[in-house]
Amino acid sequence: MDRYRLIRWSLALGASGFAAVCAVYFVINIIPGVIPDALIEKVREPDLLKYPQAKRCADCHKDIFDAWKKSRHSVAWVSEGYVKATENHSKEKCLNCHIPTTVFPGEKPQPRLKHRDDGIYCVPCHVKNDAMHGPYDILSPPHPTKQDDAYRTAKFCSACHQKTYKQWQATGSKKTCQACHMQRKLQRLTQSFPKSLLHAKREVADHSFPKREITEVDIAVTGSFGKRVFELELTNLNVPHWVPTADNGDPRMYLYTTFFDEAGKAIDEYKEILAPQQDTALPYKKPVQYRYLVGNGVHRAELLIQYTPAWSKEKTDVKRVHFSR
16 A cells, blocks of 8 residues: 555656646746746846856857857957958957947947957847847846847847948848848757756757858859950849958959850950959849950850858859850
8 A cells, every 4th residue: 555655646746846847837938927026036147247258158058159159250359360360459440340348239339358259259249238138038047138129130230240231221122131141940048957948949040140152043144245245244133232241351252254266275364353342242133244355266255253251262163154156
């Protein structure tokens, strides 16, 4: 009899525990306002609002931290390219966006003195007015959290990416920066047990901020031979800002046009640089024309477009096209 009594007690205890977890889950996700502030304050972790390093955020938000570590934001202060371009951090105009203090939509941030090696990280974007700000209205026991819909808008990115933001505005596109560079997937906001079980899964943005690859379908190319000329036209079909784009970096596309005679011997080659810093990048859905003089011996033209990002000298092929006379 004692054995069966023990089993009943164990089942009852398990059921009670499960019911308690369900109740806590329901309160936190459905009616968080019923929990007294005094009770929540007892489990706060005050150092989270005192400008901690990025690794402190990883204690709970490991997946987001790991994604951020792969991003260009995480090396904004320490990358070899940045150190060289700023002559060992001596160019002050770059400080605001490479080591921002607090980021507000549409406002150029001020540079900070603390934790500079973390570059652009969690705290400058999310800690404001003694609370953690983000796109969701949730109860987070370690720190107060405030919902802010600005995190879903392109204007938030404009604090630093001002030129690209203006290019995007001019297109009239409804697709935000986040749609391409912070795509969302359903997952948990925290990975720290048991905190990870307290909240429902939500759409979490990719904090690796992946650059969008430029592919052959993004650039339309037309070309035609005239009597003594070859006319070429390039159009950025799909990317709702200049291609390439950058506020201060120097990404480039290269356009090589080579002319061959009937035997396949190269006669002439022309090189064009498509770069934002030279105002030669491709605008959205606005054709850009090039015109080359050619002799009677030219039989065909071969076009090659290559791309290199601001932080690399490695060129990748985007598109190759042939035109016959």
